[in-house]
Amino acid sequence: MPDSRKGFSASGGAPTALGTQSIPSLLRQFAVPAIIAMTASSLYNMVDSAFLGHIPGSGGLAIAGLTICFPLMNISAALGTLVGVGASTMISVLLGQKNYASANKVLANEITLNTVVGVLFTLVTLLLMDPILRLFGASDAVLPYARDYMVIIALGNVITHLYFGLNSVIRTEGNPTLAMKLTIFTVSSNALLDYVFIFPLGMGIRGAALATILCQAMALCYSLKHFSNQERLLHFPKGRVFQLEWRIARDSLAVGMGPFLMNLASCVVVVLINNQLRIYGSDQAIAAYGIVNRVMFLFVMMVMGFNQGMQPIAGYNYGARLYSRVKSVYMRTARWATIITTAGFLIAVLIPETVVSIFTSNPELKASAAHGLTIIALVFPIVGFQMVTTNLFQCLGMVRKSIFLSLSRQLLFLLPCLYFLPAVLPNPLEGVWYSFPISDLVAAVVTGLFAIGLLRKLSALKDGESPATLGSSIQ
Amino acid sequence: MAHTIITIGRQFGSGGGRIAVAVGKKLGIPVYDNELISRAAEQSGFSKELFTRSDERRSLFTLSGFFAPWRMGQGGGSGENFIGDDAMFKIQSDVIRDIAAKGSAVLIGRCSDYILRDVPGVLSVFISAPMEYRIRQISEREGLSAEQAAALIHRKDKTRSTYYNYYTLGSWGEAAGYDLCIDSSILGVEGTADAIIAFARAAQEARP
Numbered sequence: 001m002p003d004s005r006k007g008f009s010a011s012g013g014a015p016t017a018l019g020t021q022s023i024p025s026l027l028r029q030f031a032v033p034a035i036i037a038m039t040a041s042s043l044y045n046m047v048d049s050a051f052l053g054h055i056p057g058s059g060g061l062a063i064a065g066l067t068i069c070f071p072l073m074n075i076s077a078a079l080g081t082l083v084g085v086g087a088s089t090m091i092s093v094l095l096g097q098k099n100y101a102s103a104n105k106v107l108a109n110e111i112t113l114n115t116v117v118g119v120l121f122t123l124v125t126l127l128l129m130d131p132i133l134r135l136f137g138a139s140d141a142v143l144p145y146a147r148d149y150m151v152i153i154a155l156g157n158v159i160t161h162l163y164f165g166l167n168s169v170i171r172t173e174g175n176p177t178l179a180m181k182l183t184i185f186t187v188s189s190n191a192l193l194d195y196v197f198i199f200p201l202g203m204g205i206r207g208a209a210l211a212t213i214l215c216q217a218m219a220l221c222y223s224l225k226h227f228s229n230q231e232r233l234l235h236f237p238k239g240r241v242f243q244l245e246w247r248i249a250r251d252s253l254a255v256g257m258g259p260f261l262m263n264l265a266s267c268v269v270v271v272l273i274n275n276q277l278r279i280y281g282s283d284q285a286i287a288a289y290g291i292v293n294r295v296m297f298l299f300v301m302m303v304m305g306f307n308q309g310m311q312p313i314a315g316y317n318y319g320a321r322l323y324s325r326v327k328s329v330y331m332r333t334a335r336w337a338t339i340i341t342t343a344g345f346l347i348a349v350l351i352p353e354t355v356v357s358i359f360t361s362n363p364e365l366k367a368s369a370a371h372g373l374t375i376i377a378l379v380f381p382i383v384g385f386q387m388v389t390t391n392l393f394q395c396l397g398m399v400r401k402s403i404f405l406s407l408s409r410q411l412l413f414l415l416p417c418l419y420f421l422p423a424v425l426p427n428p429l430e431g432v433w434y435s436f437p438i439s440d441l442v443a444a445v446v447t448g449l450f451a452i453g454l455l456r457k458l459s460a461l462k463d464g465e466s467p468a469t470l471g472s473s474i475q
Numbered sequence: 476m477a478h479t480i481i482t483i484g485r486q487f488g489s490g491g492g493r494i495a496v497a498v499g500k501k502l503g504i505p506v507y508d509n510e511l512i513s514r515a516a517e518q519s520g521f522s523k524e525l526f527t528r529s530d531e532r533r534s535l536f537t538l539s540g541f542f543a544p545w546r547m548g549q550g551g552g553s554g555e556n557f558i559g560d561d562a563m564f565k566i567q568s569d570v571i572r573d574i575a576a577k578g579s580a581v582l583i584g585r586c587s588d589y590i591l592r593d594v595p596g597v598l599s600v601f602i603s604a605p606m607e608y609r610i611r612q613i614s615e616r617e618g619l620s621a622e623q624a625a626a627l628i629h630r631k632d633k634t635r636s637t638y639y640n641y642y643t644l645g646s647w648g649e650a651a652g653y654d655l656c657i658d659s660s661i662l663g664v665e666g667t668a669d670a671i672i673a674f675a676r677a678a679q680e681a682r683p
Binding site: 089090092093094096097098099102105106247248251315 | 589
């Protein structure tokens with residue numbers, strides 16, 4: 001009964017459009033901004049790596065150093081989202097109720113909490129720098145590069161946290177365009193400063209780190225100014241609001257804990273990957289993986305952009321019992337995702353040397369990265385389907401399945417492969433590389449089995465019918 | 476009486492639900508409990524299952540979107556449009572505002588006092604009772620031992636306060652947050668309902 005919904009204005013204009021507008025146009029509307037944002041953050045990393053790879057005289061060591069630092073930087077980002085996601089969620093709920101005073105208090109508290117967490121990370125990282133980097137897979141040769149980079153990143157950590165935290169609040173307060181502009185600003189100014197610091201100034205890997213922090217600092221200044229404007233509904237209020245309130249801190253940490261743990265889990269995997277590459281290969285293998293990772297990341301992020309665009313559409317229509325629209329948006333997203341990952345596959349298989357030469361001019365590293373890229377991308381065309389289906393379970397509120405499927409690709413099947421394949425294969429390094437397509441393949445098969453069950457039940461439901469059967473038999 | 480809106484928050488076992496029904500009956504106005512609010516929301520095109528589901532998971536950990544890893548801030552939307560608990564709360568709030576705009580009503584729970592805090596003339600009531608009284612009520616009603624009843628009360632109150640405090644950033648059951656707080660063990664269901672009505676009438680007359 002889609003019509004009974006029309007008289008009900010309360011849920012606002014946008015959600016109603018979610019139930020009536022054509023799926024392709026909705027998907028365009030929701031997915032394009034998300035894809036741009038995702039691609040931008042991916043480009044950011046690619047640009048950094050590309051400049052580092054061409055530092056004169058460093059060979060692959062600089063890029064290996066950067067690769068060692070990835071998981072550590074991800075932990076830092078995870079800590080930032082731990083605070084940021086929780087605070088944004090609370091702010092969004094409070095803004096929805098026009099409770100501006102409380103929303104402002106949460107905003108101010110987020111700044112304090114982010115600073116505290118950020119400083120703690122900086123202290124721990126600086127004090128234990130070498131042991132951590134070694135644990136993460138740095139050899140004697142790579143360690144100086146990793147350390148040079150990480151010291152600066154660690155010192156600027158609070159800036160990074162606040163920049164990401166406030167950017168997500170800007171999005172929450174209904175200003176996605178500004179958030180996107182700030183992201184694009186940091187990406188482009190980072191590229192510029194990377195060039196200036198690394199080549200004319202010859203600062204090496206330190207220059208890349210400094211460029212990252214400086215650009216975030218500039219964007220952060222703008223965000224701080226944005227929220228200092230007392231005329232905005234959401235702003236830093238006057239008074240002692242920056243004093244940490246226990247319950248705000250507790251609630252926002254609790255809300256952010258899920259994403260934090262997911263991020264942490266993926267860091268553990270990357271640490272294991274790096275260590276296996278070092279044990280069975282060399283620093284060069286780590287550098288090669290760093291390059292491959294950057295390339296694949298771009299395509300994965302684009303699919304994630306599609307997933308984000310699909311979420312409100314699938315979620316709303318499921319809630320509104322318009323199952324045919326749920327299926328339609330799922331099919332369409334899966335098709336697009338498959339096109340994207342197939343493009344990634346074709347590039348990786350047909351012109352791997354050309355792609356990796358963006359990141360390095362060292363012939364040996366180029367060969368090793370191209371080889372790795374071709375293997376890792378072997379079953380990439382089905383990865384798009386796997387990610388979108390996982391997302392569908394999430395959209396329909398079947399969270400446990402969604403988490404299981406999402407962990408399956410990146411953790412559950414990957415870890416044992418990484419651990420055992422190198423031990424049993426005659427060429428252990430190949431075992432590390434082949435772990436990726438094998439776990440992708442297994443995860444896709446498992447996801448396919450889950451998807452068949454769900455789609456069959458979804459098809460059996462008529463629009464407007466209660467999804468009770470779906471929920472009970474599936475969950 | 477013209478437009479009368481009374482919100483009732485209550486400790487588990489205080490008889491608040493029955494008191495609300497009695498108030499509604501005596502005044503001849505509709506009483507909205509969780510189920511009716513869900514049903515009203517359902518008419519907006521949302522399935523009831525989503526509501527009942529979202530109602531059952533009220534620890535801070537599950538509220539938290541522990542299972543929403545894709546909310547990660549990095550460069551993407553925060554997924555507020557997604558039918559998660561927070562979106563559900565928003566829909567519920569809209570429904571509650573809709574009910575209040577349409578005419579007289581008694582609303583039970585669901586942070587309705589907070590949601591309607593800016594609507595003039597809304598009377599917010601909180602009903603409590605001593606623990607022994609509530610244990611007696613619950614063990615009779617549910618056929619539980621005193622210990623089981625106490626544990627259930629503790630759990631339910633915790634759930635309600637977590638839900639309320641999370642969404643309102645206020646303090647569930649704190650006297651200063653309500654217009655009227657009553658211990659239901661003193662006058663019983665009917666007596667407490669009469670007292671609330673008397674207070675509501677007096678409040679309406681006092682208003683210019």
